[in-house]
Amino acid sequence: MEHEFWHERWSKKETGFHEGSVNKFLHDHWPELADAGASAQGVFVPLCGKAHDMWWLHDRGHSVIGVELSEIACKDFFEEAGEKAMVHPGEPFTTFKHDNLELWAGDFFQLAPGDLKHIRLVYDRAALIALPPSMRKHYVEHLTAIIPEGTRILLITLDYNTKITAPPFNVSDDEVQELYAADYDIEHITTNTLASDHPFTKRKGLIGATESVFRLTKR
Numbered sequence: 001m002e003h004e005f006w007h008e009r010w011s012k013k014e015t016g017f018h019e020g021s022v023n024k025f026l027h028d029h030w031p032e033l034a035d036a037g038a039s040a041q042g043v044f045v046p047l048c049g050k051a052h053d054m055w056w057l058h059d060r061g062h063s064v065i066g067v068e069l070s071e072i073a074c075k076d077f078f079e080e081a082g083e084k085a086m087v088h089p090g091e092p093f094t095t096f097k098h099d100n101l102e103l104w105a106g107d108f109f110q111l112a113p114g115d116l117k118h119i120r121l122v123y124d125r126a127a128l129i130a131l132p133p134s135m136r137k138h139y140v141e142h143l144t145a146i147i148p149e150g151t152r153i154l155l156i157t158l159d160y161n162t163k164i165t166a167p168p169f170n171v172s173d174d175e176v177q178e179l180y181a182a183d184y185d186i187e188h189i190t191t192n193t194l195a196s197d198h199p200f201t202k203r204k205g206l207i208g209a210t211e212s213v214f215r216l217t218k219r
Contacts, residue, residue, distance in 0.1 A: 047127035050077035063100040160209035
């Protein structure tokens with residue numbers, strides 16, 4: 001998606017994709033990903049928005065870097081939690097820092113390997129599914145280039161049959177294999193059918209939509 005699309009969504013507060021609570025799959029499956037001794041390891045959250053999940057990770061002892069295109073989302077993240085952040089304008093990122101939690105406002109594709117050299121874990125609930133098919137291969141290639149070998153990813157995807165032209169987009173389990181198999185060990189953890197009264201299925205009129213959870217390890 002073009003930058004203007006996301007800036008407009010945030011400026012108009014058209015953020016139906018934002019979850020107002022900690023994601024249940026993060027809560028249930030993160031301990032398996034971040035095993036004993038990993039609580040202090042760095043976590044990267046691409047296309048993070050203002051997800052509450054980052055506070056949850058922070059509260060468990062992780063240093064967290066989230067990258068988000070919109071400065072509005074970064075400001076809202078701290079303001080809604082009643083916390084203050086040190087703001088450091090710069091290029092290509094303006095950084096918002098509180099304790100060991102940082103949000104970098106800017107383009108994900110401007111990240112370099114040196115930026116994430118301490119990262120060992122990645123949480124992707126809203127990055128891959130935010131991108132149209134034409135951008136996903138580029139996203140995975142760039143992520144692979146900037147994270148260290150051995151980094152583990154908790155990936156959550158969404159799949160449905162209805163044609164929708166705005167994110168979150170559908171990503172099938174087969175597409176996950178196509179995108180990641182060359183560079184990652186892939187473990188499918190679970191697939192869950194969204195209930196008919198789930199906010200997303202109700203809003204989009206979907207039937208049979210599913211969420212899948214994967215554990216990936218970069219080789």
